[in-house]
Each structure stands twice: as structure tokens, then as C-alpha cells.
Amino acid sequence: MTSAGLDVLGASVRPRQAHRGPRAGREGARGLWFVLPFIAVLTLFMIVPLGYAMYTSLFTTKLIGGTVFSGLANYGQVLSSPDFWDGARRVGVFAVIQVPVTIGLAAFFAAIFDLGVARFGRFFRVVFFIPFAIPAVVGALMWSFLLLPQLGPYTRLAAALGFHDTDYFSSGLILPTIIVIVIWEWTGYNMTILYTALKSIPRDVVEAAVIDGATFSRVILRVKLPMIRPAVVMLVFINLVGALQLFTEPSILSAFQPQAVSYSFTPALYVYNTSIGSGEYNLGAAAAVVLGLVIGAISAGSLAWRRRKGDLA
Amino acid sequence: MTTAPPGTERLARADGRAERRKAAAARRRDRRAAELANVVPVRLYGLRRGTVTLLTLCAALFALFILAPLAWLVVNATKTQANVYSSFGFWFARPFVLFHNLSLLTQSMSGSGVYLQWMGNTALYAAAGAGGATVLCALAGYGFARYRFRGSNALFYLTLATLLVPITAVALPLYLVYAKVGLINSVWGMVLPSMVSPVGVYLMRTYIAASVPRDLIAAARIDGAGEGTVFVRVAVPLMVPGLVTVFLLNVVAVWNNYFLPLIIFTRSSSYPLTVGLALLAQGAGTGSKGGLVPVLIAGGLMTVIPVVLLFVLLQRYFRADLLRGSTTG
Secondary structure (H helix, E strand, O other): OHHHHHHHHOOOHHHHHHHHHHHOHHHHHHHHHHHHHHHHHHHHHHHHHHHHHHHHOOEEEEOOOEEEEOOOHHHHHHHOOHHHHHHHHHHHHHHHHHHHHHHHHHHHHHHHHHHOOOOOHHHHHHHHHHHHHOOHHHHHHHHHHHOOOOOOHHHHHHHHOOOOOOOOOOOOOHHHHHHHHHHHHHHHHHHHHHHHHHHOOOHHHHHHHHHOOOOHHHHHHHHHHHHOHHHHHHHHHHHHHHHHOOOHHHHHHHHHOHHHOOOOOOHHHHHHHHHHHOOOHHHHHHHHHHHHHHHHHHHHHHHHHHHHOOOOO | OOOOOOOHHHHHHHHHHHHHHHHHHHHHHHHHHHHHHOOOOHHHHOOOHHHHHHHHHHHHHHHHHHHHHHHHHHHHOOOOHHHHHHOOOOOOOOOOOHHHHHHHOOOEOOOOOEHHHHHHHHHHHHHHHHHHHHHHHHHHHHHHHHOOOOOHHHHHHHHHHOOOOOHHHHHHHHHHHHHHHOOOOOHHHHHHHHOOOHHHHHHHHHHHHHHOOHHHHHHHHHOOOOHHHHHHHHHHHHHHHHHHHHHHHHHHHHHHOOHHHHHHOOOHHHOOHHHHHHHHHHHHHHOOOOOHHHHHHHHHHHHHHHHHHHHHHOHHHHOHHHHOOOOOO
8 A cells, every 4th residue: 555656666676675774874873772771771780780799709708807809719619519519409400300391281281272172272371371470489388388297288188198297398399399389380481482382383384284184193293393493492491591590489488397498409599598698798699600600501502592593583 | 503403423422432342343353263264173183072171171180280279378368377277278267357367468567567568669669660671672672673783783692691691690799789889778779670671672672573564664764754753653553562561571570579679678668579478478487376377378369469460451462463463464
């Protein structure tokens, strides 16, 4: 409609001109002004603090003698601390179980809702997504009460089924308990992302496969899942990063069962307890930098992966 | 005489309203049809009858897993502390003390601060943080999607590099900086970092690339509009669904944030709900005498209701088709 006047010049001229416009010339430079406010806040409230934490981590504060430059001594102390590694190993185990289970469940439900092979899909999608909106603090609180030793409804249920004296907060069960809570919290979010990705696959692709005789499971596994692989890989990274910063759930559970969660239960708890808890800010900063670097490496990995796949265009 | 007889105008207005309603209904129908057109009919897969039932059952079981804790929260907000522990968890018990529990939320519980104030703080932090984040994301997303300038790639990669840097990794660094510049216990110390949303920038960039046609921008420029006018008058109206999504994501992120406020606030009067509830939990969990448990549960319920309502009402902003469409055919 709007191109009617330009048709004399040939329809193909219009889009090319439109594309050249914003790339070059004076207008292009103005783009910086749109981006600048965000970059300014990002710099002041993320990049500068991270840099300052790195700087702080190179010093040691002593009761006598004040703050002195100590090089990488804090890093040495963090990395040789069995407590830190204990927490690191724990979130490793946590991630190895939680990430695949969460994404697997999410993919399963996203696929069946996308294909419309389960009834009430719309309703279920809303329900599954609800925990995303619930603060992890409240989520962990509810589960703490549900799993209280002896008194919790789920503990009683377990007793009724023959599992007497189940202590979900015991050292053997605390990690599975947290995994269940996190799965409860995050499956719906993962499902929504995957569902959105699945929905954006054009109908013709699926139709062609069905007409060629592909069965239901083949459509899901061979046609749909490969097409949403970028979304799945992105979710693996997001979940992994989430797992590494595990903090809220264990710290809330520890309110109910203080002995269940040690001060270095996860790296994030170690950071918090060494710095805010015991006032060893330089050591805490070093631990925070280590944690940040690991997460940064994963972040960079995801970036490299997406770049290779040409997903960043 | 040009005056129309009284009532004509009203009639005309009623006519217009009816028409608008009809148009809205037609739009809904079209959207429905478009939704259906994009789904391959189930019968084509040649599934056995039982499969649909079985899969529905799986979904129902998972829904039960999701909803049970929430049902527990609602039911137990109506109970006394003794009944929370002694009565059946998924059904009500006498006495029904919901309103008494809710009234406790306006009082200071054993010196740990007032719930209502925490709620006000949370609302302030969420509104200001998410509002600011949405504005920054709209601007930056537009800048990245529709301009090429020196360093645009570098800045975009910087944004992507921070995409997955979690607030947990930044919280202690922020505390260290705040301690230097006196931002501990400051509202700004909470609100400004909450405005940093690299994910939102990425989302808006993708959204704008798909839904704000370059031709439209070029046409507006030819008509003599400045860059700011083009953004406000042409781009923003087309970005609204994406902006709502970004706003929602950020409201939830701030509303649910625990680690940052835990670290940067030392005064309980500045706490948001999450930190306040955790403080109550500490009291309720260790010394079970204080009668804090009902406050904790009722407080948890009141914390959950606003965000869940927001989400259920605005669920459609998480629909796939909103992230496409509106490009000229």
C-alpha cells in the first residue's frame, strides 16, 4: 500500500534503500545515544563493582597492621580451602541432576502441549508457570513446612506409606530435597521458553513430516526438537548458571534445621558467610571473583556456541 | 437549524460502541483461527485413544505437584500455630483465624520489623527497578536493532557477556562499593542495579528486529521526523507487547530478589518482603514459641498473591505469536 508511489522505480529498490539508511551516515551515529543510558548503568552497577571486588581481593586486612597488599594470597586460601571445594562439589552434583531433569520435564510438557495431544494444555501451561512468579524464599518456606520432620504433611505421607522417620533435612537427603524444590520452581519457566520456541516452527514443516508418514514420536524427536536446539542449549547454560549460584533455598532450609546446612554448603553461601558473616571481606571478594569467573566462563561458552551456530545475527 | 434532535448523538455513540465490540469479537475470532491454523490436527498423528488420556494424566499429576504447596499455604494461613503442626495439612481446622493472622502483618513481631512496611518497600523497589529497566531496555534494544555505529558490535558483545552474570556474583562487589560511597541501606542501592537487565536488552533487540519495520522508520525520517520522534511515535507503539514482557520479567526478578537486599540492607525498615520473611523464618524455625509461624505463612501468602495475579492476568504476554507478527507482508 505505502509502496504504491515507489512502484515506478521497481519494487526491489525500496527495501535496499531502507536497509542502507540506518547502517551508515549521520543517523547511524545517533544509535549510540539510545544505547548509552543502559551501558552507563551496566558499567556503574555491574562492571565497576566486579572490578573493585577483584582489586579488593588482592589485599588482606589484619587486626594489627591494617590493610596490606597480599597478591593472590586470598585466592590461594580460597582454592586450598576444603570447605570451598566441598560446596563446589555439592553444586556440581546438584547441577548434574537438576539441569537434565528440569529441562527433560520441560521439553516433554512443552512438546505435548505444542502438539495439542494432552487436554487442557492452556490451563496446565498457566499452572506450571506459577512457581516462576513465587519468590524462592516463599517456595523454600512452603516446602520446609511440608517436609518438617514428624510434623510435615509429606513426612506423614511418607510414614503412611511405610517410610517412618524420614528426615528430608538429614545430610543424605538435604540435597535431593533442594533439587525437588528447584525443579518445582523452574520447570514451568523452562517449559514456557521451549513451548514458545516450538510454536515458532511453521506448520508446513510438521505437516510435511506427517504427510511423509512420520509418527508422533518421530515428529517430536526428529523434526521439532532439532529445530529448537538453540533454545535447549541456551536453557542448559541458564540452568547451569542458576545451579552454581544456589543460595536462597539452602539458607531458608537452614532456618528450620540449622545443622543441615553448613556455612560453606554452596559457593554462594561460602561467599556470604566469609564476608558478611565473619567480616573477612577480602577473602569473600576473592571467593566471589572465583565464582564470577566460573560463571563468566560458562557465559562465554554459551556465547561462543551461539556465535558458531550463527544465532547471534 | 443545525442542532440535531437530542438523543441522536447518544444513539450514534452507542452505534459506535456496538461496532467496536463487533470488531473486537471479529479480531478475537481471527486470532483463534490463526492459532488453530498453525496446529496440525491431532488425529493426523494416528494416536491411539488412550494416549491423549495418558498424557493428560501426566500433566495433571505434575500440576498436583505444583499446586499442592500453594494449597497448603492458603489453607494454613487460616490456622493457629498449634493447628499448623497438629491438624491435617491440606484441610482447614477450627478455629478459623485468617483475619487475625492477617492483622498480625500490620504489627511489629518481636522486634523484627513490620510486614506492611516490607511490602511497601518491595512494591517501591519492584516498580522503580522494573520501570527503569524497561525504559533502558527499550532504548538500548532499539539502538542495537536499528542502528550501526562505531562500537555498536563491541557494546552489544559486552551486553551479551553480562547476559548470564547473575546478581549473586555482583551482590558482594556491590556491597563493597556501597560501603565506600555510602549507599548501604539506600533505596538507590537496590533500585539502580535492578535496572540492569541484559536479558531484557537482548529480548527487546530481537523483538524490535521482528516487529518494527525498517521501512516504517525510513518513511518517518523522509517525512522529516527526528530520531527521538521516530522512536517515541513510531517504534514504541509497536514495541508495547515486548515491553510488557520485559517489565513483567523484571518485576518478578526484583520482587523475588533475596541475595542483594540481604547483603546491602542492615536496617529491617529497608527490607523487602523476601529478606523480612527470611528473618521471620529464622525466629519461627528456631524458637517455636513466639507465635511467628502464622505470621510467616500469612505473610508468605500475601507475598505470593500480587505476583501470581499479575502473571495469570498477563499470561498472554508469554505467547509465541507476540514475538513474531506485525511485520509488513
